[in-house]
Amino acid sequence: MARVVVDVMPKPEILDPQGKAVHGALPRLGFAGVVDVRQGKRFELEVEGEATDEVLAEVHRMAETLLSNPVIEDFAVRVEP
Amino acid sequence: MSADGLGGLRVGVVTFPGSLDDVDAARAVRLAGGEAVALWHGDHDLRGVDAVVLPGGFSYGDYLRCGAIARFAPVMTEVVEAAGRGVPVLGICNGFQVLCESHLLPGALIRNDHRKFGCLDQRLVIENARTAWTSDYTEGQEVTVALKNGEGSYVADAATLDRLEGEGQVVARYVGANPNGSQRAIAGVTNAAGNVVGLMPHPEHAVEDLCGPGTDGLGFFTSVLARAASFS
Numbered sequence: 001m002a003r004v005v006v007d008v009m010p011k012p013e014i015l016d017p018q019g020k021a022v023h024g025a026l027p028r029l030g031f032a033g034v035v036d037v038r039q040g041k042r043f044e045l046e047v048e049g050e051a052t053d054e055v056l057a058e059v060h061r062m063a064e065t066l067l068s069n070p071v072i073e074d075f076a077v078r079v080e081p
Numbered sequence: 082m083s084a085d086g087l088g089g090l091r092v093g094v095v096t097f098p099g100s101l102d103d104v105d106a107a108r109a110v111r112l113a114g115g116e117a118v119a120l121w122h123g124d125h126d127l128r129g130v131d132a133v134v135l136p137g138g139f140s141y142g143d144y145l146r147c148g149a150i151a152r153f154a155p156v157m158t159e160v161v162e163a164a165g166r167g168v169p170v171l172g173i174c175n176g177f178q179v180l181c182e183s184h185l186l187p188g189a190l191i192r193n194d195h196r197k198f199g200c201l202d203q204r205l206v207i208e209n210a211r212t213a214w215t216s217d218y219t220e221g222q223e224v225t226v227a228l229k230n231g232e233g234s235y236v237a238d239a240a241t242l243d244r245l246e247g248e249g250q251v252v253a254r255y256v257g258a259n260p261n262g263s264q265r266a267i268a269g270v271t272n273a274a275g276n277v278v279g280l281m282p283h284p285e286h287a288v289e290d291l292c293g294p295g296t297d298g299l300g301f302f303t304s305v306l307a308r309a310a311s312f313s
Contacts, residue, residue: 010191013238014191014236015191015194015234015236015262017191017192017193017194017195017196018192018196020196021196066145066149066153067145069146069149069182069189071181071187071188071189071236071237072189072191072236
């Protein structure tokens with residue numbers, strides 16, 4: 001078994017209201033110095049066998065088909081050691 | 082039965098788990114003079130309908146992204162295929178989100194810029210009265226229908242927005258203050274062929290004087306019945 005992680009983030013040019021809400025809450029709670037917050041999603045996929053190039057290519061297809069919407073989000077695929 | 086001879090034309094309304102406005106959409110179809118046909122998300126079957134409505138609501142609990150799971154529901158295979166054949170398809174609110182996730186319409190819908198759920202009577206201007214769902218309006222006509230959404234902010238890249246405006250694919254825009262941060266105040270768009278329309282506001286909630294902001298929304302449903310009649 002291998003663990004493959006897919007991080008999905010709103011594209012930089014897309015407004016992120018959730019990140020803005022978190023950013024607004026931090027100073028109210030006394031946390032200073034945070035200039036910006038972007039909120040995304042992290043998917044942890046447990047896959048059979050080794051994380052071969054073929055497996056990673058398949059996860060890449062999953063990410064662009066279902067896990068992310070390429071119109072508004074970018075994603076990155078990596079293997080968790 | 083309809084007085085204008087449109088009775089018998091069949092408009093399917095899909096129910097997904099979490100759909101809320103399917104009953105109102107079916108009622109709007111009947112008030113417009115058509116026959117509403119209930120379609121089920123889990124069936125690979127459109128039951129021979131002349132047009133399809135994807136209603137508002139929170140299909141699959143809005144898990145992952147609004148419309149992202151509904152897009153892969155069995156019935157959507159048939160909806161996408163029918164849309165390609167020119168069958169009229171209207172997605173309202175969550176249905177609009179499903180159409181964008183299905184790539185039947187460009188762009189996407191994200192959380193309102195003010196981060197609050199909005200529920201109000203909204204004025205719109207109809208900018209394209211040549212689609213299957215807007216032919217009973219005139220271009221430039223202003224209508225008032227209900228608007229209720231949390232993730233109704235329409236976004237697309239600048240080139241896509243320019244193309245939509247250039248090709249007349251903006252069906253309706255918000256009049257007055259932008260209620261959700263939609264780019265260029267876009268409330269609804271259509272595909273190049275004009276048979277698929279996505280709309281964030283709810284015309285099916287404006288079809289009777291008794292409740293809702295009037296009957297301005299009925300035109301979407303009478304339009305498609307007239308269109309379907311011309312093909313049958």
